[in-house]
Amino acid sequence: xxxxxxxxxxxxxxxxxxxxxxxxxxxxxxxxxxxxxxxxxxxxxxxxxxxxxxxxxxxxxxxxxxxxxxxxxxxxxxxxxxxxxxxxxxxxxxxxx
Numbered sequence: 001x002x003x004x005x006x007x008x009x010x011x012x013x014x015x016x017x018x019x020x021x022x023x024x025x026x027x028x029x030x031x032x033x034x035x036x037x038x039x040x041x042x043x044x045x046x047x048x049x050x051x052x053x054x055x056x057x058x059x060x061x062x063x064x065x066x067x068x069x070x071x072x073x074x075x076x077x078x079x080x081x082x083x084x085x086x087x088x089x090x091x092x093x094x095x096x097x
Contacts, residue, residue, distance in 0.1 A: 001026060008038040008069075015046040018054030027057045034061075038069035045075035050083050062093060072096055 001022070002013040010033055018026065034040065040061060058071075065071040073095045076084070084090040 001029065003029065003033060005033065005037070008036065009041060010034065010037045010039070011041040011043060013043040013046070017049040017051075018047060018057070019049060019051040020053045023051070023053035023057045026054075027060065030057070030061055030064075034064060034068070037065075040065050040069070040071045041074055042071070043074045044077060044080055047077060047080055050080050055083075055087060055089060058089070058093070070094060 001015065004011045004013075012026070012030075014026075016022070030040075042058070042061075058073075062071045071094065073093055075097065076095055081090070084093065
């Protein structure tokens with residue numbers, strides 16, 4: 001996971017697996033970094049797997065960002081899109097290519 005913050009935008013590049021091991025790390029990092037952020041971008045280009053723990057962290061980030069700005073998922077791989085579609089998250093999240 002790599003984070004870059006500039007001009008009110010926090011970009012988090014995710015890589016590998018967002019599972020029960022990685023999800024708490026992302027959650028803690030976001031908790032510390034989201035103050036003053038108007039746009040949270042999750043770059044998923046290198047994400048290979050997304051578990052229910054990862055989905056929970058994304059949902060929590062979406063709820064927080066809906067109060068202070070917006071959340072955008074970028075470069076979502078097909079395998080992750082399928083998970084978002086099956087779970088219904090595709091209907092509540094903003095995605096850009």
